[in-house]
Amino acid sequence: MSEAPLRAVKPSTPDGNQASPQQPDIGFEYNKIFASLPGETKTPTGYRVSRGGVSLRRPVSKTEDTWVRFAFAPLVMTATFEDPDGEQFVELSWTDRSKGKKPRVVSRIVSRETAKRGRELVRRLGGAGLPAVEGDSRLLERWLAEFEAANYDKIPSEPLAHWLGWQPDGSFVASPEDGVKVDVVYDELREVAKAHGRSGTLRGWQDAVKGLEPFPVPRVAVAASLAASLLNPLRINSFTLDISSRSTKGKTTALQCALSAWANPSEQSDAMSNWRTTLYAIEKRLNLVRGIVTIFDETMAVTDESLIDEVLYQLPMNHGKARSGGAFGSMLPWETILLSSGERPALSFTTSQGAAARILGTTLPPFGNNGGPAAVKAREGVLENFGHAGPEFVAHLRDLLDKPGGRDRLRERHRQLADRFRGDNDMTGRRAPMVAVLALAELMACESKLLPYKPLPEEQWHRLFAAHSPTDNRPEMAMDVVREYIAGHAWELWGGLSTEDRQPTRGWLGAVKRSGDQTKVAILPERLRGILTDAGYSLDAVVGGWIDSEYLELKKTQRPQHLIATRFDGRVAKCFIFTPNAFPDDQEAA
Numbered sequence: 001m002s003e004a005p006l007r008a009v010k011p012s013t014p015d016g017n018q019a020s021p022q023q024p025d026i027g028f029e030y031n032k033i034f035a036s037l038p039g040e041t042k043t044p045t046g047y048r049v050s051r052g053g054v055s056l057r058r059p060v061s062k063t064e065d066t067w068v069r070f071a072f073a074p075l076v077m078t079a080t081f082e083d084p085d086g087e088q089f090v091e092l093s094w095t096d097r098s099k100g101k102k103p104r105v106v107s108r109i110v111s112r113e114t115a116k117r118g119r120e121l122v123r124r125l126g127g128a129g130l131p132a133v134e135g136d137s138r139l140l141e142r143w144l145a146e147f148e149a150a151n152y153d154k155i156p157s158e159p160l161a162h163w164l165g166w167q168p169d170g171s172f173v174a175s176p177e178d179g180v181k182v183d184v185v186y187d188e189l190r191e192v193a194k195a196h197g198r199s200g201t202l203r204g205w206q207d208a209v210k211g212l213e214p215f216p217v218p219r220v221a222v223a224a225s226l227a228a229s230l231l232n233p234l235r236i237n238s239f240t241l242d243i244s245s246r247s248t249k250g251k252t253t254a255l256q257c258a259l260s261a262w263a264n265p266s267e268q269s270d271a272m273s274n275w276r277t278t279l280y281a282i283e284k285r286l287n288l289v290r291g292i293v294t295i296f297d298e299t300m301a302v303t304d305e306s307l308i309d310e311v312l313y314q315l316p317m318n319h320g321k322a323r324s325g326g327a328f329g330s331m332l333p334w335e336t337i338l339l340s341s342g343e344r345p346a347l348s349f350t351t352s353q354g355a356a357a358r359i360l361g362t363t364l365p366p367f368g369n370n371g372g373p374a375a376v377k378a379r380e381g382v383l384e385n386f387g388h389a390g391p392e393f394v395a396h397l398r399d400l401l402d403k404p405g406g407r408d409r410l411r412e413r414h415r416q417l418a419d420r421f422r423g424d425n426d427m428t429g430r431r432a433p434m435v436a437v438l439a440l441a442e443l444m445a446c447e448s449k450l451l452p453y454k455p456l457p458e459e460q461w462h463r464l465f466a467a468h469s470p471t472d473n474r475p476e477m478a479m480d481v482v483r484e485y486i487a488g489h490a491w492e493l494w495g496g497l498s499t500e501d502r503q504p505t506r507g508w509l510g511a512v513k514r515s516g517d518q519t520k521v522a523i524l525p526e527r528l529r530g531i532l533t534d535a536g537y538s539l540d541a542v543v544g545g546w547i548d549s550e551y552l553e554l555k556k557t558q559r560p561q562h563l564i565a566t567r568f569d570g571r572v573a574k575c576f577i578f579t580p581n582a583f584p585d586d587q588e589a590a
Helices: 118-128 134-150 187-194 202-212 216-234 252-261 280-286 305-317 373-384 389-402 407-418 424-446 456-464 474-488 525-534 538-547
Strands: 006-012 047-050 054-059 064-071 075-082 089-095 103-113 157-161 162-167 240-245 270-275 294-297 337-342 359-362 510-515 517-524 563-568 571-578
Touching: 047 134, 047 240, 054 134, 054 270, 064 252, 075 134, 075 474, 089 134, 089 216, 089 337, 103 337, 118 134, 187 280, 202 216, 202 252, 216 240, 216 337, 216 456, 216 538, 216 563, 240 252, 240 563, 252 270, 252 294, 252 337, 252 359, 252 373, 280 294, 280 305, 305 474, 359 407, 359 563, 389 407, 389 424, 389 517, 407 424, 424 456, 424 517, 474 517, 474 538, 510 571, 517 563, 525 571
Parallel strands: 006 064, 075 157, 240 337, 240 359, 270 294, 294 337
Antiparallel strands: 047 054, 054 064, 075 089, 089 103, 510 517, 517 571, 563 571
């Protein structure tokens, strides 16, 4: 039996084009371009890789083969991953010359399922510059499978994280710089994740925050930043710390000091968010973290006040809203302490009467009236030194948890603190576990010498959060605003102090209605809403409290019950009618 004749192969040039048969087939040194691949990386039989792309050997006759190029730059698999749920992913890398003459390496992570479907792969990565076209999708998916099979023992395999913070295996990923690959679920969070990096030194950060010692509010913010990592081991739900005060009092600086424990705190940093956004965008932002603080600055920037109400309600549930269909993420999970700031308290935006039990809020100026120089020094310091304190705190925490009985001792310590912060009413009792986790975080950080000052005394925590605060009763505070306004504008009430029937320039505020020995005050809705808005309150947020306090007359045969048709000055208009209960005898408005 005669031997089969050898086939002649038309080799390609380094650019992937056919060359004369005299040119030798040159091997490709993967490790010089793709750092994660070793020098022993092999090209599968029947393929050829050059700087011009990847080609497949194909017969054109019984005695002759040719090279068919299907990738227009070196394209290989540089890593494989498995996420906490056991799903597998691969990293594809290629060279790209679109930015200049010197090629750069572009890498993207896709699911293994996507890598096995060439058309889907081209659609997914085409915008990132994948050097292939849809017409060659079958050749592309085959090449990736062959390359992995030929180098299964050389392609590095690594764990993969989709979020920052606590992972299901008990590890903690504080930054994409930690050595664990972080592939976020939503592309718009890529830069946010990158902002959780490091700059400067831990010592530099400690020097910067040392100046916070005389100022309780920024210290509480820093404690909250570290306390976010305690939520998981203590089994505490996410909650909000709200810092509200007049402008130029250092609210943003306090948040920057807090964020600097984990990330770049610059106002231009992607880690510094504000309230000018949507609910779904906020849910995706929260979904990035499990045990790391989240910042939302300037409540006054919000375009829809109900957004803050929804976030404050949803946050302690540790997941987002349920949504049908695949266009939007449903019940996105998170675990965080949300730090919010603004000139108005966050509670003034919410219609939920139980919201005060889910929020820790303070209206003290963060740096007082004369703390400007200290605020500037702290801000400049944390802008240069960030990303060290949070991971250092977690390292100390994990050492404690790894010791026999460590988790139980941590929970017992938290329980004892919570008992001391419960106060004498239901509201402070519900807040106590949140106050305790902040105090515990500061205690632990001071004990480990991470924070360069002594912990706040318990009396200070009591004054800030554990004592009853009149700001908890927003409906009553809003009612005080209405009383004061009526006392100063009684002449704008038809049938009141005015001796003239002529309508005021701004129109009637409402009317005084007398029935027997009772006097009631009817206020037009648009005027009432304006009065409260000017004072920083939401009418919708306090109506329920007014009804509970029997400040409003109700007509149960209609909806809504509290808007009642009232006749005055020859016309009928729906009004809020305040009963005598709303105006105690010692009030000027009475």
